Amino acid sequence: MFAYTYSRYGAPEVLELTQVPKPTPKPSEVLVKIHATTVSAGDWRARSLTMPNGMALMGRLFFGITGPRKPILGTEFSGVVEAVGAEVTAYAPGDAVIGFPGASFGAHAEYIVMPEGGKLVPMPENLSFAEAASLPFGGTTAFDFLVNRAGIKAGEAVLINGASGAVGSACVQIAKHLGAHVTAVCSGKNADLVRSLGADEVIDYKQRDFAAEATLFDAVVDTVATAPLKRVRHVLRPRGRLVIIAGSTTDLLFGAVKALFYRRKTIGGVASEARDILQAVVDLAAEGQFQPVIDRCYGFDVMRAAHAHVDTGRKKGAVVVSLLPEALANVPKDSPQQGAA
Template sequence: MVMNALVAPRYGDPDVVELRAIAEPELGPREVVVEVRATTVNSGDARLRAARFPDGMAWLGRVMFGWSAPKRQVLGAELAGVVTAVGTKVSEYVAGDRVLAMTGMRMGAHAERCAVDVDHCVVPLPATVGFEEAVTLPFGGTTALTYLADRAALRSGERVLVIGASGAVGAACVQVARLLGAEVTGVCSGANAGLVRSLGAKHVVDYTRTDLGTLGDRWDVVIDTVGQANVKHLCGLAASRGRVGLVSAGLPQMLVGAWRNLSTRQRVLFGPAAESPANLSRLVGWLEEGSWRPVIDDRLPLARGAEAHARVDSMRKVGSLVLVPRD
């Protein structure tokens, strides 16, 4: 049996990605096979396809993901779909269950079917939640919860600055901060100001017109999803005991952050976000009760995967780019 999948046989531009018929996934004892109804091309997929690893981490990235070509040629790290087969040691799910999952370093979600490890990050998806809406949650939402709730311990009433507020991670940070009771300032281009306000930002700064440093303001928590500002500048935007989240930090920024953690009362937070089922369930709950707004840049069939990668590379993607294998 074969299935369609988007394959990245080598590192390179978006057009290295092509639709191919490949073997069906094999089912391990603690795995389920999920028929993928929706997945995304996110900034992690695009980075990996291009071998565009964070500054100072190219060697580590290639050791982990493949030296001269991706080890896992079917990318895609989040999916929503229906369980079609269950491993011999799985009692939590049965065929027909709707699920939302993150596949971690195994990836494989850019396909009609994907084997998912039930011990990694899988949660049930209520019947009232659509697959395409749900799949916008994991990548941005778990990163936002990791940084704001788990690492920054954000408290109700605090003030949060989100730089890059219209991307997948930024839009999720705005919503998580709002739902945790914070007052949010979002930084984006003027074109996305209305969206960022609608997600819950009380204030919006258009970075094409205003330099944040000239505002003279300080925030309890600063989250930078863009990764272009230097750490000292970002810390200058935070209160004296503020927390600064460097979501897309390279090694030099992490080293500066680690030094500042030893030498100042501010806390600089960095590193990979946790793929936590508890956080994923919390996000599904918000979506189900109607307090979370999914942000979908575009919805494309699997066959247009190269186009989806090009859109992500443009750095203009708004929220999530959803791929629908059955279209």
């Protein structure tokens, strides 16, 4: 099968379309033919080794000290089950599924194997393959931070900094679903988008500084790393939470101590990739309460262009890469995918 592999960190040019062995499912595994995947912020960080200030060493320890440990990127996908191991009972060939390999990566390929009980769930009928593939990365991060960790409640005032990204657009929708009053911070060009997702107020960060205004929030959710505690504590109510999805190293390491001093709370770290969170987000999408935002859709043959767009830092929601036959017209002729239905 074809997959994009990389053996050194760098620009999108480090990615090579390579033929690698098609995986064979073990007795408890499911083989999925991928129909759509995305280039996420996780792929961008792992490929370029772009880490928040002070976290370069941690990045190398995680992704590989001398070079990438996982040669195939891709954190999320949708597709159709092609084969199952002898012990698998929950899936059968032909089932449409959504998968979230997350930090295990591996979805920038024609096929992937996933454990039956892993981060793999049935795909709802109301989603396209592109929408389904766009759901796990942003959706589960938003759900884990807002529902499980910050405990956002109906009626609370929540500010989402970076509301147009994959994580931010999911945060706006999940905060609204929880009944919060949502203020979205984005650039003017994305104001209509975030309003359409349910934002009650929109602040154009190029025109206004929310941290210098008088409005107070029960929670400030930072997905851009421009809302350190020092800057935003004045707009947090007493016992308000700063939810650091992306943030400064100082806040991540010492935020809890600083926050005690300021009578505020910080919530940071890495989002859980648990299967039940993926299922909860997929259920919301099936009920029409969560709609993944898609910026652009690229063919698998132009994966580098998809990465280059993500590298701009300007994407809205997800950048999808399609492996459906019509998107594979330019993949080399010996690809086993050619001509497949």
